[in-house]
Amino acid sequence: MAKIADYRRPISGTQPNHLHPPYVSSIKRAPLKPLVQMPHTLTEITGPSFEREVVDSNACDLTRQHSGEPLGERIIVSGRVMDEDGRPVPHTLVEIWQANAAGRYLHKVDQHNAPLDPNFTGAGHTLTDAQGGYRFVTIRPGEYPWQNHYNAWRPAHIHFSLFGPAFATRLVTQMYFPGDPLLPYDPVYNCTADEKARRKLISLFDLESTIPEQALGYRFDIILSGREATPVEG
């Protein structure tokens, strides 16, 4: 078998450390021993494919999964999934989950004193198209309090889960909204040393994808690890 080209390693500061004490849940859950460095093998450069998965057309429209419409501000969240060389990542699974407009998750652990919405589950999924594009219709999630520290509030966000072409490209992240006043106080958003990397988690308001009389558009492009140059067999 030909020598394998690794996926690229992140540039220092652009990814969080496992231990980030301001995020209190990391204190007892982050490994404290150094990670063991390893090259990518056939195991890491391969990964699951969801290409043949049949995606229900309502799965990417979170406002049409129940008999009525959810409360809140309808929004369009769209973007492209690319690798670090700007090449599209086609036909990859994108899964999202979020709170409702009142800042409440449909989850037994969420005890926030805000109403559930019988017309909103807060889950969606889709496959990227041939150009790496994806698009969800949803409602703008509410901010909500959490127990991390006194008067802690999570900025509005949508959780994203992506696979890309390989085990090595797996990514789970969160998308935020421009101008959210809670961002400077949020230990999850502020988990990276590199401020520019952090800011890329904030979606951009996008007039082009905004539908007149209907919904504001936000653009969120997602970058997965790129590939090292393929080694030449000598």
Place this chain on the structure above:
Amino acid sequence: MNLQATTSQTVGPYFSIGLTRRNKVDLASPGVSGERITIVGRVLDGDGNAVPDALIEIWQANSHGKYAHPEDDQKKPLEPGFDGYGRIPTDENGRFSFTTVKPGAVPGPNGKDQAPHIAVSVFARGLLRRLVTRIYFPDEPANTGDFVLNLVEPGRRGTLIPRKVLGQSETFEWNVILQGFEETVFFDCGM
């Protein structure tokens, strides 16, 4: 173009809303060839407390040592009905369990086959990035020469090798200890 991979963020406590749909705890559907194995265990934090909101994902070759992926160009058979991917949540006691087939050996970076193994990602509230680890198998002679296992200091290799559960053939116990003296070995896999 020189872009940078998007920053990872925690799955948080509510990921089941979005991710449960694709849970898969039994990869060994009837007709898939190979030795059936069940792996059971717990995810524990640095105080030894159960982690009830963790998610384990696995990726593995089929029993012939072939990945269902275009970059695996080995001349080995694919198994229809076996895609090698599993997604397994922990329960309120931090327990998880999955059934699969024992993977065959796949090529390694030193020109030698790797010992049979399963690649594992661990996600949880509190983890800003996934943790990457591997499951190997006990009594496997190929472990001695495995390239990746040999990157790990000998005293910690045991954290990657489950124990056979007595009285239950083909059941293995493997715990994920996130932190502490018996911390599981986690790899730097990039993302």
